[in-house]
Amino acid sequence: MPYLTRFRNGFLVGFGAGFVTRDVLGNGPSIFRPLVKTTIKAALALSHKTQEVMVGLLENAEDLVAEIRSENVAKTIRTSEARRARPQTPEEEPKIKSRAHKSKGS
Secondary structure: OHHHHHHHHHHHHHHHHHHHHHHHHOOOOOOHHHHHHHHHHHHHHHHHHHHHHHHHHHHHHHHHHHHHHHHHHHHHHHHHHHHHHOOOOOOOOOOOOOOOOOOOOO
């Protein structure tokens, strides 16, 4: 989930920049504390919800991949059984080449 990591890193950088700005400009008025607290709560809730959605999407994708693999295996088994069940034509029969062994000294 690289997108969540980038989002979280960007959020932390922005949040840190806010604190640095506050320290550079002096202590801000106390009215900003509730605003910052609410913003942090919203960001954490959004991050948590995004992670839940991504986990759900990943599980669905894994289920689809497993279903497709299962169908491919079943198809392969049916195909191989059908090939074994039908008689082979002369072109399909395996060709065995016999080699005459030459003896030394003849």
